[in-house]
Amino acid sequence: MLTIRFDRLGLRPGDRVLDVGAGFGRHAFEVARRGARVVALDYADDEVVQTRATIGGMVDAGEISLDRWLGGVRGDATRLPFATGSFDAVITSEVLEHIQDDVAAIAEMVRVLRPGGTFAATVPSWLPEKVNWMLSDEYHAPAAPGGHVRIYSATELKAKLRAAGLTVTGSHHAHALHSPYWWLKCAVGPRNDDHPLVARYRRFLEWDIVEQPRSTALAERVLAPVLGKSYVIYAQHAGVAQTVAA
Secondary structure (H helix, E strand, O other), rough: OOOOOHHOOOOOOEEEEEEEOOOOOHHHHHHHHHOOOEEEEEEHHHHHHHHHHHHHHHHHOOOHHHHEEEEEEOOOEEEEOOOOOOOOEEEEEEEEHHOOOOHHHHHHHHOOOEEEEEEEEEEOHHHHHHHHHHHHHHEOOOOOOOOEEOOOOOHHHHHHHHHOOOEEEEEEEEOOOHHHHHHHHHHHHOOOOOOHHHHHHHHHHHHHHHHOOHHHHHHHHHHHEEEEEEEEEEEOOOOOOEEEEE
């Protein structure tokens, strides 16, 4: 399940892309499928190991060529181990809300992005996230170790990107059907994955991802602007900026 719309990044075969906080690699895999070369960075060892293994499986299956994989790296988003201007694009999905010093992390991502390079970030949308925080203290920090430390408004995130030297080119919301799932989880306890209502809704989401029926796709388009769980923003390094319709 992808959150970022890759056609907005203008990727070309051979481009170097950094996925910061790659998790288990869902966006990194898409970068490689599109012919670009990707580095997947994450703070968690197990997720870096799993991403490397999945990429290896994709190479073995002939889905991608080995030259598209530049490596899986364990690292800190506020101190990226790469030279200035190393990448043609930088992406980060559902990461910034976990980082205390998000300004430092954004500055580092901009530092390693070449002038004219493209950037995409996703964070939890303000309204669905606000409901989660109200329903359960166990959902966010400090009660949840490593949990979310802030709720972004679109205005705040845009301001921080602009202050770091990026030109915002577009935005949208995504995953409206996922918001009720998290409200349910927070209502019964975020760690109570076996609750019947939570389990049933999870099965519905898994079915939707696999089957992709037109009915839920339509519901997603209608509901996303208000209920989309993720807010997605696109930007470009200072210079050569082109406007992308929001």
